[in-house]
Amino acid sequence: MAGRIEDYALIGDMQTAALVSRDGAVDWLCLPRFDSPAVFAGLLGTDEHGFWRIGPAEPVSVAPESPEPLPRSVFTDPSELRVIPPTASAPAVPADRRRYRGDSLILEQEWDAQGGTVRVIDFMPPRPLTGVDSVPQMIRIVEGVEGSVRMRSALRMRFSYGRIVPWVHRVEQPDGTHRTAAVAGPDSVWLDGEAETYGHHLTTYADFTVNAGDRIAFALTWQASHLPAPSAPDAEAMLEGTEQFWLDWVAQCTYQGPYREPVVRSLITLKGLTYAPTGGIVAAPTTSLPEDIGGERNWDYRYTWLRDAAITLSSLLRTGYRDEARAWREWLLRAVAGDPENLQIMYGIAGERELTESALDWLPGYEGSQPVRIGNGAAGQLQLDVYGEVVEALHLAHMTGLVRNDHAHHLQLKLISYLEEHWTAPDEGIWEVRGPRRHFVHSKVMAWVAVDRTIKLIEQSPAEGPLERWKDLRDRIHADVCEKGYDADRNTFTQYYGSKELDASLLLIPQVGFLPPDDKRVIGTIEAIQRELSTEDGFVLRYPTHDQQGENVDGLSGHEGAFLACSFWLADDLAMIGRVQEARELFEKLLALRNDVGLLAEEWDPRAKRQVGNFPQAFSHVPLIDTALRLTACGGAYLSAQPAGPAAERAEQAMM
Numbered sequence: 152m153a154g155r156i157e158d159y160a161l162i163g164d165m166q167t168a169a170l171v172s173r174d175g176a177v178d179w180l181c182l183p184r185f186d187s188p189a190v191f192a193g194l195l196g197t198d199e200h201g202f203w204r205i206g207p208a209e210p211v212s213v214a215p216e217s218p219e220p221l222p223r224s225v226f227t228d229p230s231e232l233r234v235i236p237p238t239a240s241a242p243a244v245p246a247d248r249r250r251y252r253g254d255s256l257i258l259e260q261e262w263d264a265q266g267g268t269v270r271v272i273d274f275m276p277p278r279p280l281t282g283v284d285s286v287p288q289m290i291r292i293v294e295g296v297e298g299s300v301r302m303r304s305a306l307r308m309r310f311s312y313g314r315i316v317p318w319v320h321r322v323e324q325p326d327g328t329h330r331t332a333a334v335a336g337p338d339s340v341w342l343d344g345e346a347e348t349y350g351h352h353l354t355t356y357a358d359f360t361v362n363a364g365d366r367i368a369f370a371l372t373w374q375a376s377h378l379p380a381p382s383a384p385d386a387e388a389m390l391e392g393t394e395q396f397w398l399d400w401v402a403q404c405t406y407q408g409p410y411r412e413p414v415v416r417s418l419i420t421l422k423g424l425t426y427a428p429t430g431g432i433v434a435a436p437t438t439s440l441p442e443d444i445g446g447e448r449n450w451d452y453r454y455t456w457l458r459d460a461a462i463t464l465s466s467l468l469r470t471g472y473r474d475e476a477r478a479w480r481e482w483l484l485r486a487v488a489g490d491p492e493n494l495q496i497m498y499g500i501a502g503e504r505e506l507t508e509s510a511l512d513w514l515p516g517y518e519g520s521q522p523v524r525i526g527n528g529a530a531g532q533l534q535l536d537v538y539g540e541v542v543e544a545l546h547l548a549h550m551t552g553l554v555r556n557d558h559a560h561h562l563q564l565k566l567i568s569y570l571e572e573h574w575t576a577p578d579e580g581i582w583e584v585r586g587p588r589r590h591f592v593h594s595k596v597m598a599w600v601a602v603d604r605t606i607k608l609i610e611q612s613p614a615e616g617p618l619e620r621w622k623d624l625r626d627r628i629h630a631d632v633c634e635k636g637y638d639a640d641r642n643t644f645t646q647y648y649g650s651k652e653l654d655a656s657l658l659l660i661p662q663v664g665f666l667p668p669d670d671k672r673v674i675g676t677i678e679a680i681q682r683e684l685s686t687e688d689g690f691v692l693r694y695p696t697h698d699q700q701g702e703n704v705d706g707l708s709g710h711e712g713a714f715l716a717c718s719f720w721l722a723d724d725l726a727m728i729g730r731v732q733e734a735r736e737l738f739e740k741l742l743a744l745r746n747d748v749g750l751l752a753e754e755w756d757p758r759a760k761r762q763v764g765n766f767p768q769a770f771s772h773v774p775l776i777d778t779a780l781r782l783t784a785c786g787g788a789y790l791s792a793q794p795a796g797p798a799a800e801r802a803e804q805a806m807m
């Protein structure tokens with residue numbers, strides 16, 4: 152059975168990623184890409200849907216008692232095998248400690264088990280983009296730390312999201328060793344290991360003893376089934392290379408403030424969500440981790456949203472990472488090449504347009520949350536805000552000195568021409584509601600952002616465009632929002648024109664410069680959101696899922712948790728209006744929601760006190776970085792409450 156969402160840690164190779172549970176089980180892995188079918192889908196079902204667990208064979212965790220090391224060996228004698236009879240799955244013993252190795256995506260879990268202490272090191276080496284070695288690999292090194300520990304590896308591969316049992320067979324090697332190959336349809340997966348394996352109940356086991364100082368490596372390699380077998384990796388060399396890769400990458404980070412640890416962990420996570428061959432960025436590496444446990448709010452996030460990727464790019468640019476920004480800009484230009492009339496709000500990681508949504512009816516879902524969806528119907532929605540987010544990201548790229556790209560410039564002008572005709576249309580908005588289209592205030596505000604930044608580009612560079620006409624457009628959008636999206640009686644902007652509902656996306660109004668932070672309508676909106684959309688512990692819901700009659704407003708049944716991005720936005724706004732101490736306190740409470748290895752899902756369930764939604768989620772880690780930058784610019788720890796002043800101004804400038 153899958154663990155809690157926060158029990159998982161991410162490993163990945165910038166083409167796909169795996170989730171490893173605290174009990175040593177890899178319960179989620181799609182091969183060869185983020186959006187490929189899963190080989191391990193136990194996360195959304197049971198062990199029957201695929202997993203790979205390595206951990207102590209004896210479930211009881213007791214103090215080490217055997218000073219005499221056992222010979223490093225594999226259990227080849229069948230009588231010994233009976234000592235630990237194969238079970239339907241390996242014993243699930245939670246690790247006593249876990250961490251990432253320094254600033255990397257290399258996971259280390261340790262167990263104080265019967266007989267000693269053992270460490271399992273899990274990672275996926277970054278792959279070359281071309282050539283025979285460009286295959287996904289997961290490497291697991293079992294290291295004896297103290298005493299002698301009996302270990303078990305239990306590997307159950309199920310292709311096609313847990314549906315297909317592959318043909319598993321031994322392939323003898325000229326040197327007398329063997330490899331285990333699993334083949335079905337287009338996929339083959341190869342297991343190499345330094346321990347003898349045996350099959351039982353459609354599962355591949357290895358039982359072995361690890362003594363202090365031993366290192367026993369296993370590797371899983373995917374290869375298209377029609378190609379020759381991939382070569383077995385040198386696990387130790389791969390470990391060294393992977394560690395160096397992350398050291399070099401993190402060394403480029405320009406952030407030097409008090410929140411270095413969460414910022415760097417978030418940056419590493421975002422890097423882990425980028426698809427290196429194309430520059431695409433997934434919103435999360437999972438599908439259908441529920442926003443409402445047991446409910447239907449389950450979505451596939453293994454795609455590139457223009458919104459999520461644009462804000463990811465902005466965070467990366469602000470912290471010194473330009474290569475990723477350049478790669479995503481190229482991805483964008485290829486993805487939207489053609490007519491911006493056909494702009495989608497999301498694409499596949501290589502720019503694919505067909506993301507047809509369907510349900511995998513053989514999977515029971517995470518803690519029974521059904522349906523399990525693949526594809527995403529939101530791809531066909533109209534969401535006007537993405538024009539603003541994309542243009543803002545292109546603008547920031549320009550401002551931070553990324554070499555100008557004429558195609559990007561041309562695209563920006565075409566996007567504005569499109570908006571000129573369509574900004575008055577109702578849309579599905581930032582939250583991708585599945586109810587009727589509306590005139591969402593946030594969508595109009597972001598349309599204003601797109602026009603505003605383009606005007607600035609034209610004013611600041613040799614670029615050309617109908618400046619006066621677009622200035623007039625900018626003024627008209629602004630006036631329209633202030634007239635129709637603002638409720639003067641309650642002194643707050645509202646979710647959509649004419650509504651009484653609130654929406655946490657309105658917190659972005661001062662952040663994007665639509666109105667200054669000290670505008671009374673902005674302060675009124677912040678206060679209204681704090682009052683009406685806050686959970687008991689001070690986090691923020693993105694909007695009320697039910698209206699005052701108890702009807703669902705977004706076309707979906709059930710409730711959802713506090714939306715973490717919105718909670719970070721509230722902290723930002725509080726800092727901007729001078730309530731810096733409150734902002735800092737909220738930010739630090741949000742940091743405390745991260746799991747023990749620093750990861751955040753999309754939402755937090757305030758009742759169950761657990762993370763919910765896809766995991767880890769770029770849309771949570773990006774605002775974490777942005778708020779950290781803002782608060783760092785405010786200076787000092789726990790500044791006393793003060794009216795908007797120099798600290799708040801510095802906070803604003805930090806985000807430029």
Ligand SMILES: OC[C@H]1O[C@H](O[C@H]2O[C@H](CO)[C@@H](O)[C@H](O)[C@H]2O)[C@H](O)[C@@H](O)[C@@H]1O
Pocket residue numbers: 434450451452456458459527528529581582583584585770
């Ligand atoms: O709430 C319904 C929608 O939920 C998902 O969208 C959310 O995730 C996106 C990716 O992070 C994000 O860009 C969006 O703002 C969120 O609302 C889901 O992908 C949609 O299909 C669904 O309609």
